[in-house]
Amino acid sequence: MIEVKDIKKTYKTGDVEFEALSGVSFTIKDGEFVAIMGPSGSGKSTLMHILGALDKPSSGTYFLDGKDVSILTDDELADIRKDKIGFVFQSFNLLPRTTVLRNVMLPLVYDGIEQKERENRAKKALLLAGLDEGHFLNLSNQLSGGQIQRVAIARALVNNPSLILADEPTGNLDSKTSEIVLATFQKLNKELGRTIILITHEQDIAEHADRILFIKDGLLEERATHIKKIASQIIKHI
Amino acid sequence: MKNSDLLHETYSALSANKARSGLTMLGIIIGIASVIAMTAIGQGAQNSVSASIQSIGANLVMIMPGATRSFGGPSGGRGGAQSLTVADADAIASQVSNVAGVVREVSSRAQVVATGTNTNTSIVGTEASYLSVRNVAIDEGSFITSQNVTSGEKVAVLGPTARDDLFGVGATGVVGQTIRISGAEYTVIGITVDKGGSGFSNADDIIYIPYTTAQRYLSGNKYLSEIDAQATSSDASTQVQNDITDLLLSRHNISDPTKADFNVLNEASIIATASSVTGTFTTLLAAVAGISLVVGGIGIMNMMLTTVTERTREIGLRKAIGAKRKDINKQFLSEAVALTFIGGVIGVILGWLISFGVSYLGILQASVSVSSIILAFCVSAGIGIIFGYYPARRAAQLNPIDALRYE
Numbered sequence: 150m151i152e153v154k155d156i157k158k159t160y161k162t163g164d165v166e167f168e169a170l171s172g173v174s175f176t177i178k179d180g181e182f183v184a185i186m187g188p189s190g191s192g193k194s195t196l197m198h199i200l201g202a203l204d205k206p207s208s209g210t211y212f213l214d215g216k217d218v219s220i221l222t223d224d225e226l227a228d229i230r231k232d233k234i235g236f237v238f239q240s241f242n243l244l245p246r247t248t249v250l251r252n253v254m255l256p257l258v259y260d261g262i263e264q265k266e267r268e269n270r271a272k273k274a275l276l277l278a279g280l281d282e283g284h285f286l287n288l289s290n291q292l293s294g295g296q297i298q299r300v301a302i303a304r305a306l307v308n309n310p311s312l313i314l315a316d317e318p319t320g321n322l323d324s325k326t327s328e329i330v331l332a333t334f335q336k337l338n339k340e341l342g343r344t345i346i347l348i349t350h351e352q353d354i355a356e357h358a359d360r361i362l363f364i365k366d367g368l369l370e371e372r373a374t375h376i377k378k379i380a381s382q383i384i385k386h387i
Numbered sequence: 388m389k390n391s392d393l394l395h396e397t398y399s400a401l402s403a404n405k406a407r408s409g410l411t412m413l414g415i416i417i418g419i420a421s422v423i424a425m426t427a428i429g430q431g432a433q434n435s436v437s438a439s440i441q442s443i444g445a446n447l448v449m450i451m452p453g454a455t456r457s458f459g460g461p462s463g464g465r466g467g468a469q470s471l472t473v474a475d476a477d478a479i480a481s482q483v484s485n486v487a488g489v490v491r492e493v494s495s496r497a498q499v500v501a502t503g504t505n506t507n508t509s510i511v512g513t514e515a516s517y518l519s520v521r522n523v524a525i526d527e528g529s530f531i532t533s534q535n536v537t538s539g540e541k542v543a544v545l546g547p548t549a550r551d552d553l554f555g556v557g558a559t560g561v562v563g564q565t566i567r568i569s570g571a572e573y574t575v576i577g578i579t580v581d582k583g584g585s586g587f588s589n590a591d592d593i594i595y596i597p598y599t600t601a602q603r604y605l606s607g608n609k610y611l612s613e614i615d616a617q618a619t620s621s622d623a624s625t626q627v628q629n630d631i632t633d634l635l636l637s638r639h640n641i642s643d644p645t646k647a648d649f650n651v652l653n654e655a656s657i658i659a660t661a662s663s664v665t666g667t668f669t670t671l672l673a674a675v676a677g678i679s680l681v682v683g684g685i686g687i688m689n690m691m692l693t694t695v696t697e698r699t700r701e702i703g704l705r706k707a708i709g710a711k712r713k714d715i716n717k718q719f720l721s722e723a724v725a726l727t728f729i730g731g732v733i734g735v736i737l738g739w740l741i742s743f744g745v746s747y748l749g750i751l752q753a754s755v756s757v758s759s760i761i762l763a764f765c766v767s768a769g770i771g772i773i774f775g776y777y778p779a780r781r782a783a784q785l786n787p788i789d790a791l792r793y794e
């Protein structure tokens with residue numbers, strides 16, 4: 150269960166301050182599949198980093214499973230990331246010159262899990278993310294963009310997180326591959342009951358979610374407003 | 388994070404950039420090798436100095452005339468100081484305890500002629516006990532006997548160098564021949580064993596004659612130029628030195644010890660002085676080598692800082708997927724320690740090889756001590772920790788998002 154109350158995030162570059170999030174509040178229940186949409190630079194990734202316990206809000210509170218994450222220390226945040234969260238980054242961030250298998254096993258290294266068990270779980274996660282077994286021992290720089298994306302997803306799944314966050318996981322995939330990736334997320338959500346939050350630009354991908362959150366200029370817009378806009382546009386066309 | 392993972396990460400990180408790791412390690416290798424080699428050479432020098440002093444004779448207490456004389460070998464032209472007598476030597480032999488032997492000596496330099504060859508060498512007038520007290524052995528013939536001394540016979544025992552100078556290198560059949568010292572004829576009765584040229588002066592370029600003969604024909608007076616006493620053990624040598632000083636002060640009627648007309652030198656204290664000189668020398672060498680080790684350490688730090696910067700994104704990712712500060716800290720620290728440790732091992736081997744080479748070439752008998760090896764290991768690991776600490780801490784404190792954004 151995610152409870153976000155009036156979260157603000159201000160970035161400081163030199164003397165200039167920039168408010169990327171200006172007071173966002175929402176609740177996401179366990180097992181929900183939520184999409185976040187919004188124009189570029191609206192603060193989606195910023196919000197996602199806070200939800201993923203990678204960054205702390207400048208003000209406001211974030212309760213994850215009843216625990217206030219916004220006041221935890223660095224190492225406590227690291228534990229939350231390790232135990233509860235799987236993150237697919239907008240820029241994937243695989244370790245260079247490292248095999249696919251090792252990349253996916255990496256989160257388990259910090260969990261102190263045995264080598265054999267690590268391999269089993271990494272292979273399972275890779276198959277679930279839809280990567281062919283033939284690529285498991287490729288180095289990360291010997292993969293196509295779509296394959297990299299699936300490795301990044303597999304790495305997010307390998308520690309059996311209850312919350313999976315994905316920042317534009319279908320960003321540079323063709324529509325067919327996007328479908329496969331999306332199906333993976335739906336399977337994780339429907340069959341394994343994982344909470345999934347996904348950022349996307351594409352309306353038809355967002356439609357797969359139970360709910361859509363719209364962000365603009367660091368503020369949450371009601372879905373209704375958006376629908377009204379579309380409706381009014383449609384009406385104009387008519 | 389398990390230790391096996393740490394080891395694997397360290398190995399793959401260091402082998403990913405072999406040239407850089409190797410060059411950085413080279414700094415440590417050179418530092419450790421020079422520390423090992425320098426201390427070994429210094430220790431070797433110290434040993435050889437002690438050994439050459441000991442070759443003068445064991446537990447020796449030397450009494451020389453004259454006040455505050457600086458330490459040096461006996462010389463012929465000893466100015467005026469005539470204070471030691473045969474009676475002094477007799478008193479030392481009979482009244483001081485723990486004395487194993489006493490030698491009376493009258494030294495000078497003189498012109499020596501044999502079969503037309505001419506040389507100027509040092510003539511030591513002495514007696515039979517010289518052999519045991521001054522650690523000299525006879526190669527051929529015999530040494531001066533007490534009979535020779537009492538009758539003041541003109542007999543001579545040649546050092547091997549004096550023999551070579553007078554009769555040709557390695558000449559045989561010298562015993563029984565005649566030489567002329569300051570114009571008087573002497574019969575050669577023996578040749579001593581080669582002592583080796585090491586030491587302060589060549590101990591083999593010498594001719595021994597009875598001290599009574601030397602007093603009569605060379606110095607022309609009844610004084611001695613040196614008395615040597617041998618203490619029964621090295622522990623007793625200080626006591627022997629003190630007792631002789633007291634005895635001679637009272638015999639010479641001197642109440643103020645600073646005005647003594649003689650000087651008593653203890654071999655043990657000479658060795659101690661010489662050791663402290665070579666010890667300072669060794670420390671100096673080691674310090675210079677130590678500086679190169681510190682420079683090597685700075686190289687490690689430089690490399691680690693570069694590595695941390697290069698791998699900022701990787702660090703960000705590791706933190707993002709659950710690595711704690713201490714995991715990152717350990718990873719980078721172990722890279723630094725691995726570099727210095729491997730560098731230390733190679734450095735010890737290289738330092739040992741250098742010491743071995745120095746000994747093998749006969750320059751000096753270098754001696755590598757176990758303690759310097761253990762010290763080198765500890766120092767190299769310590770350098771890894773000290774110089775790796777700051778870069779590792781910097782890596783560990785990176786914020787995951789900032790690190791992931793780093794280009």
Ligand SMILES: Nc1ncnc2c1ncn2[C@@H]1O[C@H](COP(=O)(O)OP(=O)(O)OP(=O)(O)O)[C@@H](O)[C@H]1O
Nearest residue numbers: 160161162167169188189190191192193194195196
């Ligand atoms: N570390 C930072 N320092 C300063 N400004 C930042 C920083 N990170 C983000 N911003 C700013 O915050 C705003 C929101 O950035 P964010 O990455 O959240 O956008 P986004 O909605 O994910 O955009 P996109 O769809 O293009 O990925 C941007 O204007 C960006 O310039």
Ligand SMILES: [Mg+2]
Nearest residue numbers: 193194239316
């Ligand atoms: Mg973004």
